[in-house]
Amino acid sequence: MKTVIGLEIHVGLLTKSKMFCSCSTDLGNIQNSQCCPVCLGMPGVLPSLNKKVIYYGIMAGLALNCNINKRSKMVRKNYFCPELVKGYQITQYDEPLCSGGFLEIGRGDTIKKIGINRIHIEEDTGESIHAYEDETLLDYNRSGAPLIEIITEPHLNSGEETREFLETLKDILKCIGVSDVKTGEGSFCFDVNINVVDTGRNISTDITKLKNLNSFKSVTKAIEFEENRHRQLIEQNKDTCRGTRHRDDVENRTRIMGAEAVTDEYRYFPETDIMSIVLSDEEINEIKKSLTGLLPYIGGS
Amino acid sequence: MEFFNLTMHQIKEKLGKKDVKATEILDDVLKRIDDVEDKIGAHITLTEDMAYKKAEEIDKKIENNQSIGILGGIPMSIKDNICTEGILTTCASKMLQDFVPPYSAAVYEKLLTEDAVMLGKSNMDEFGMGSSTETSFYKKTKNPWNMSKVPGGSSGGSAAAVSAGECFFALGSDTGGSVRQPSAFCGVVGLKPTYGLVSRYGLIAVANSLDQIGPITKDVKDCALVLNIIAGHDPKDATSDKRKRIDYLQGLDDGIDGLKIGIAEQYFDEELSEPVENALLEAIGVFKDLGATCKMVSLPHTKYAMAVYYIISQSEISTNLSRFDGVKYGHRTSDYKNIDELISNTRGEGFGDEVKRRIIMGTYWLNGDNYKKYYEKANEIRKFIKQDFNNIFSECDVLLAPVTATTAFDLGLGCNIPSEKYKVDRYTVPANLAGIPAISIPCGFHDGLPIGMQLMGRKFDEGTLLKTAKAFEGSTDFNSRPKL
Numbered sequence: 008m009k010t011v012i013g014l015e016i017h018v019g020l021l022t023k024s025k026m027f028c029s030c031s032t033d034l035g036n037i038q039n040s041q042c043c044p045v046c047l048g049m050p051g052v053l054p055s056l057n058k059k060v061i062y063y064g065i066m067a068g069l070a071l072n073c074n075i076n077k078r079s080k081m082v083r084k085n086y087f088c089p090e091l092v093k094g095y096q097i098t099q100y101d102e103p104l105c106s107g108g109f110l111e112i113g114r115g116d117t118i119k120k121i122g123i124n125r126i127h128i129e130e131d132t133g134e135s136i137h138a139y140e141d142e143t144l145l146d147y148n149r150s151g152a153p154l155i156e157i158i159t160e161p162h163l164n165s166g167e168e169t170r171e172f173l174e175t176l177k178d179i180l181k182c183i184g185v186s187d188v189k190t191g192e193g194s195f196c197f198d199v200n201i202n203v204v205d206t207g208r209n210i211s212t213d214i215t216k217l218k219n220l221n222s223f224k225s226v227t228k229a230i231e232f233e234e235n236r237h238r239q240l241i242e243q244n245k246d247t248c249r250g251t252r253h254r255d256d257v258e259n260r261t262r263i264m265g266a267e268a269v270t271d272e273y274r275y276f277p278e279t280d281i282m283s284i285v286l287s288d289e290e291i292n293e294i295k296k297s298l299t300g301l302l303p304y305i306g307g308s
Numbered sequence: 309m310e311f312f313n314l315t316m317h318q319i320k321e322k323l324g325k326k327d328v329k330a331t332e333i334l335d336d337v338l339k340r341i342d343d344v345e346d347k348i349g350a351h352i353t354l355t356e357d358m359a360y361k362k363a364e365e366i367d368k369k370i371e372n373n374q375s376i377g378i379l380g381g382i383p384m385s386i387k388d389n390i391c392t393e394g395i396l397t398t399c400a401s402k403m404l405q406d407f408v409p410p411y412s413a414a415v416y417e418k419l420l421t422e423d424a425v426m427l428g429k430s431n432m433d434e435f436g437m438g439s440s441t442e443t444s445f446y447k448k449t450k451n452p453w454n455m456s457k458v459p460g461g462s463s464g465g466s467a468a469a470v471s472a473g474e475c476f477f478a479l480g481s482d483t484g485g486s487v488r489q490p491s492a493f494c495g496v497v498g499l500k501p502t503y504g505l506v507s508r509y510g511l512i513a514v515a516n517s518l519d520q521i522g523p524i525t526k527d528v529k530d531c532a533l534v535l536n537i538i539a540g541h542d543p544k545d546a547t548s549d550k551r552k553r554i555d556y557l558q559g560l561d562d563g564i565d566g567l568k569i570g571i572a573e574q575y576f577d578e579e580l581s582e583p584v585e586n587a588l589l590e591a592i593g594v595f596k597d598l599g600a601t602c603k604m605v606s607l608p609h610t611k612y613a614m615a616v617y618y619i620i621s622q623s624e625i626s627t628n629l630s631r632f633d634g635v636k637y638g639h640r641t642s643d644y645k646n647i648d649e650l651i652s653n654t655r656g657e658g659f660g661d662e663v664k665r666r667i668i669m670g671t672y673w674l675n676g677d678n679y680k681k682y683y684e685k686a687n688e689i690r691k692f693i694k695q696d697f698n699n700i701f702s703e704c705d706v707l708l709a710p711v712t713a714t715t716a717f718d719l720g721l722g723c724n725i726p727s728e729k730y731k732v733d734r735y736t737v738p739a740n741l742a743g744i745p746a747i748s749i750p751c752g753f754h755d756g757l758p759i760g761m762q763l764m765g766r767k768f769d770e771g772t773l774l775k776t777a778k779a780f781e782g783s784t785d786f787n788s789r790p791k792l
């Protein structure tokens with residue numbers, strides 16, 4: 008029996024200004040003090056893509072041995088929620104900035120390559136604050152702040168491996184300076200996709216998604232819990248149901264969040280208010296040079 | 309003295325010679341508004357106080373021999389989907405009934421910098437969706453030539469205001485013909501510039517890959533004058549073009565000797581009414597007399613334009629209008645128990661039927677497999693439509709076509725038959741899909757109603773379009789004002 012784990016990791020970038028406007032990305036200031044018509048999604052305004060976000064995305068991609076795509080584009084991911092100011096999030100989908108990389112974990116004889124499927128750039132949303140019983144307050148200071156999302160291949164096989172991967176990733180991102188990778192403050196959080204495969208009988212459980220984990224401890228614990236649950240199901244020949252689960256740190260268990268089927272209907276759509284991102288070899292090499300010496304991972308290749 | 313029927317360049321001349329004061333011009337235009345606005349209903353908001361303040365400021369400058377902007381003292385109306393700081397901007401929708409933007413569209417700022425006098429916000433179809441200005445939540449605008457007819461749409465208020473002498477020029481926006489069609493119906497000049505020539509920053513988007521702001525004026529020279537101000541690169545609009553600015557007044561009177569005009573068979577189809585066809589045939593004669601050569605050309609993919617337009621525009625509409633959720637600004641329902649109800653009831657109450665219809669259709673085009681089946685296909689065909697234009701513009705300079713199949717239709721006719729209504733855009737939509745410039749100018753009358761002629765040109769070649777239009781205008785006499 009084998010546990011199969013893939014990760015989606017959100018990393019807040021250390022740019023001074025937001026992704027599409029000049030508002031500050033500083034954390035911890037008075038609610039809604041870092042907003043403008045653009046990051047509030049007011050009618051008629053247009054996004055101007057912050058070049059630094061592309062630059063940082065490429066740095067992360069190079070550090071994780073990815074191909075930097077010379078042409079990538081932004082799309083709209085459509086869904087309604089009060090934290091999302093425009094009714095869509097500007098992100099990437101079919102043409103991401105970086106694709107096909109890897110990150111090595113382990114040492115000596117036990118080195119293992121964990122595949123990186125893609126890295127894309129996207130905007131963060133605002134936050135809900137449930138201050139009173141009947142009222143929800145909204146803070147849009149994070150709205151439009153830049154993120155990268157790193158999506159791994161399902162190459163991880165245990166909670167321990169996952170933790171090691173995340174720690175290594177954190178060190179790399181910190182070292183190249185694209186993020187402060189603070190787990191508690193939302194600049195480093197992860198979704199875990201997990202299932203269990205019975206290789207002998209060639210059957211597997213359906214994939215469960217554990218969303219918004221933001222500490223290494225909660226990741227390993229959530230994976231452990233989910234691993235056991237899936238193993239029991241497969242032993243009883245029962246399938247798990249496909250769904251999004253929420254980590255409950257207090258009760259040390261995961262809870263189902265609602266059918267994932269809903270999230271398949273994002274109606275991804277080209278964001279034509281932003282031009283395609285077109286990069287030259289020179290530009291990419293320039294960034295590569297700036298990374299040389301920073302990390303042992305990045306050779307002269 | 310009456311000024312309201314003069315053109316901008318005539319007013320400019322008078323102001324320049326100190327024959328008249330900016331406040332006197334404003335007085336006259338406001339008197340005109342007093343006389344006719346109740347009948348026409350061209351405006352949603354009037355900004356008289358602001359206008360007087362500006363006019364007085366300009367008079368003072370003139371008095372002190374200080375220089376004034378190019379549009380100094382000239383009253384204008386702005387379509388109500390263009391954001392104007394501190395002034396109600398409703399998109400003619402209940403959704404934005406009390407929306408006062410804290411920022412301005414780039415074009416509005418440019419016009420203010422040139423000292424234009426802001427007079428008001430003009431009526432339109434709700435969020436620009438419609439061809440008769442009848443989907444406005446606030447009022448119906450009448451055609452100044454005949455009160456039982458529509459002014460066209462969606463920039464119907466802008467075209468009616470210019471035609472009726474309620475302002476000297478207006479801005480409209482054109483997604484599928486929304487500047488050109490009302491200009492044709494109201495007997496004024498309306499230009500849809502090349503996509504990317506005029507900044508869209510602050511224009512509340514309908515279909516963002518098709519939308520373009522354009523001037524509506526009394527004659528071609530005024531059109532060039534306004535275009536000179538609003539064209540040009542804007543770093544806030546990533547789709548705005550970086551090329552050098554052109555003076556569109558230069559060469560305006562050069563004539564069109566040797567110009568090659570294409571006449572596309574696809575635009576002279578079974579839908580085209582006889583009076584419009586006759587007016588265009590006569591126009592072709594005029595162009596020949598002016599030294600142009602005319603030849604038949606073919607744009608074979610034109611027949612797909614409407615289907616492609618529906619899918620692309622509605623898809624874009626469905627996501628562009630998602631931001632109106634009642635959370636941060638605009639209408640909010642009082643009938644909700646949770647956030648889902650707040651959003652859906654707000655949208656249910658705030659949007660009119662036509663807007664809902666297009667959002668629903670657009671959502672359908674993008675849903676699951678439909679994206680590949682419809683949206684991607686439509687975009688593929690859009691490329692062929694562009695290619696058609698590229699092909700013909702390698703052999704001719706300007707394409708001559710109708711703007712509309714008929715003259716202005718009756719009020720109340722366009723409202724409840726959506727599929728019929730969409731046909732109205734059939735001759736104007738291709739230019740939006742291809743991103744090319746197109747102008748509508750008066751070219752005749754039928755039963756007391758104006759007929760418009762459309763001239764399309766190469767991307768960023770507004771200069772040739774304006775020159776051609778000016779030559780026609782100079783040798784004909786269709787540029788008259790309605791008796792009100």
Ligand SMILES: [Zn+2]
Nearest residue numbers: 028030043046
């Ligand atoms: Zn901002």
